[in-house]
Amino acid sequence: MNCFQLENVSHRYDKTTVLRGIDLRLNPGEILGLFGHNGAGKTTSIKLILGLMKPSEGKVTVLGGEAGDPHVSQHIGYLPENVMFYPQLTGREILSHFARLKGAPLSQVPKLLEQVGLGDAMNARTKTYSKGMRQRLGLAQALLGKPRLLMLDEPTVGLDPVATADLYRLLRDLRDEGTGIVLCSHVLPGVEPYIDRAAILTGGSLKAAGDLPSLRRQANMPVTLTVKPAGNILGLEKVIDQAKQSTGLMMKNVHGTLQVDVRTSDKMALIETLLQSGEVADLGIHQPSLEDIYVHFIGSGGLAHRGGSQ
């Protein structure tokens, strides 16, 4: 059973269309990164999956049922963007309240608080919490009752790099236990090793979705080779210039090392030529990273978008 499935989903607030024909699905035991600039429609997508509102068009299925059905929400954990809590209550009181609402055993409460690193602060009122601590409490809240679908909206905002890495590791453990996880973010650095698939959303449309190799194919971006000459750099340049006749590539000299951008489809042929020439001392291959791919899909419009609503 899918954790969720969006089929041709569009959504309008009043007259503005903020999601257009989205097809997206999440399997159990999978971490999906949902990336896009501010205002791309990430939070709206999540709210549709939570059943907080109905899509203007299309179909949303969640855990084999209907979004918003109490039997379905029982199994969903959600960390809202910018999570807030009752300031007069302690972390422990708040988590107990939400545990009761979810029908989760109260014995989970102290364990979860320990797990997110709030063990020492659990009896302090949350008005004394920092942004990062509120975020951790929000995470503990999302983990109540061992959800089968976990949705985290901008979970790393307010977390330092160490806490962020901790969070990602925790998510990987949950994934290995079969939880389906959606990680919504406009911050990409560091996330790549932890996600199974990524979806890139811009202006309400899904630009690409899939695992990294598939995204690389979809992006069809050049691979960068760094080539260190064995002897004279001119000899090496000549070899590459010759290869240029048959393959499209770009070459530049960076401190005595050549950087060559080559189409994925021409990569193997070029490497073979280089190795046979005897002019190469060392060779490095750099695949485009998730961030490169993201920038590729968001395009130059991304900057304008990113300047938009926060």
Add this chain to the structure above:
Amino acid sequence: MNSIWTIARKELSDSFRNRWLVAISLVFATLALGIAWFGAAASGQVGYGSTPATIASLASLGIFLIPLIALLLAYDAIVGEEEGGTLLLLMTYPLSKSQLLLGKFLGHGLTLALATLIGFGVAGIAIAVLVDGVAVGALAIAMGRFIGSTILLGWGFIALAYLVSVRVSEKPIAAGMALAIWFFFVLIFDLVLLGALVASEGKLNPELLPWLLMLNPTDIYRLLNIVAFGDSTQLSGVLSLGSDLPIGTGGLWLGLGLWCAIPLTGALLLFRNRKI
């Protein structure tokens, strides 16, 4: 049912935590005792007057205080959760909007009922113990009726506060509208009714007029606590219209009950149609 109770118990424990419950109980007890002993001071005597007079004075004071406390307790029920950012999160839990609002009602309602029961209950017991020769049976019945109707009146205004709280999106606006509700029912309504009476010079249908009192829960409440002693000569001002009401105390109780049920139902419907 479980989730309704979870919401209610949080409201209850909040009112213990922020000392609301204790404060209201104390205010009620102090006022009740003060009125019982000094209420007759105007007519030149100090000490306990009579049970009907004491209850009538308490009810006259109650119409100012009870609606105000109820509105203050409840006006931010939903708009407060929304501004605090917790409404959205709550709505992702297996909890319907109706369950959330009913849970709030149960919590706020119990808070007010407890404070009323403790505050006026203590006062009633003190009167029974300290006043020589008071008819304890009659006092118990009158106090019971007073406490019961006070609780119902409070619940009605809690429900009225929810009508505001589910509609507006900012707390200060909700507070302002709650005060306007208080102003209308407690101060304006009777004046307007009186004005209409005078201006109409008896041209208004005399059978219809007394029913207008049923449009104000605070008037029903006062009628109930005076008429029940069987002496409608005690009714003054617009309330004297009430002596012509062709319904007994049962009808007045029903009226107060409807003043809880109808606004609460309205708030539930409005809330259900509200976008999160």
